[in-house]
Amino acid sequence: MLAHYLENAGIATVVISLVRLHSEKIKPPRALFVPFELGRPLGNPGDIAGQMDVLHAALAMLDHTGPEPLLADYPDPAPVKSGDWKPAFDVPGAAELSGAALRAECAAMLPPYHAQARKTGRSTFGLSGLTPEEVIALVADQLDGAGSRISSKLIRFAVDDLKSLYLESACLDQPPLSSAALSGWFWRQTLAAQAIAKFRTDFATSDDKSRQMIASFMVPGEWVDDLAL
DSSP: OHHHHHHHTTOOOOEEESOHHHHHHHOOSEEEEOOSOTTOTTOSTTOHHHHHHHHHHHHHGGGOOOSSOEEEEOSSOOOOOOSOOOOSSOOOOOOOOOHHHHHHHHHHHHHHHHHHHHHHSOOSOOTTSSOHHHHHHHHHHHHHTOSOOOOHHHHHHHHHHHHHHHHHHHTTTOOOOOHHHHHHHHHHHOHHHHHHHHHHHHHHTOSOHHHHHHHHHHSOHHHHHHTTO
């Protein structure tokens, strides 16, 4: 591990660890385990105070000079995957899954999505190369079996864009949110999540090897078990 080489060169290091087992095995000189999601070692986006607290906790470990590795646990608990949270704007209630119902739900997402994109000046939407309206139409048509068969790559990117559309929309006019709260809302309360789960099931049983592979990327592993997919 890089920390060992830096320490041997006389440079003190602290590792912020998202997987405790890895730190237990690699044994860096100093490691702070944090109970956050992969990709978010400092916690929730926009939570400046919380992120600074994580950094202060990590830097405080530089005082440790003992011969034995130090692995400390960040004291704050992991965010709860609650499905009770809802965005500030109205979203159509649960309905039977269909292309038309999905289009209606997505229509409620478009104004807050565009407002949030203008507010922040950025968006993670765009993997598919389609507009939000085109992604919605494509996914709805595929759900109904009305559209022509499209490549596995395009459906994967369209699904990722659909997730971005929902999660970025939900952040409008909200204080910093945990990704656990956002994920709980998306996977437990939206027709879009139901549509993606259906694609995953259909693709996993397909004779097309590329679709079988894409199926494994559609729903995060933690939600596969939670939703009994």
